[in-house]
Amino acid sequence: MNDVLVLNFTYEALNITSFQRAVKLIFSGKAELVHGRDRVVASPSFEMRMPSIIRMLYYIKRPMQKVALTKKNILLRDDHTCQYCGSKGDRLMTVDHVIPRSKGGPSTWENLVCACMRCNNRKNNRSPEHANMSLVRKPRTPKYIPWIQIKRNTLPGEWHKFLFLWNVSIEDRIET
8 A cells, every 4th residue: 555644733634645745745844754664665875664654844724625415425424324224234225315306305415314225115205204214313414524534444553543533423523
């Protein structure tokens, strides 16, 4: 894996960059090596460990971006858990309109939920009340779902302590 975690001056995760870009940032004096891998990068006059985590030597201000309304993000917000029966599964989950589109239901964060195929078929083209089903949790707009979290199962172990949202529950990631 040649990906490198880039931390802000305050040790907050900024993004993930390539090994080549990380080395350029270190050599230009814009970043420092926080954690290196076992492999060594060498030239005739210089040698360093291959970077895994670098930290910028100045603060980069970035505004919090809104989360795009996509199927992937709906499933992530609901933690791949059916909002009708509570079953969990990565592959067979669908996105359901709480109030069906045919009944005027919009495609918004507050009207879309993760549902298993069985519950989605059972609810069909009805509201949860008419289908005699209730929601486990009321759908809300998330504050933030970082890109890094999507790839969390493939990240190197040394990155964990810098990814602060790992231990945050799904309720803490959505507005109250």
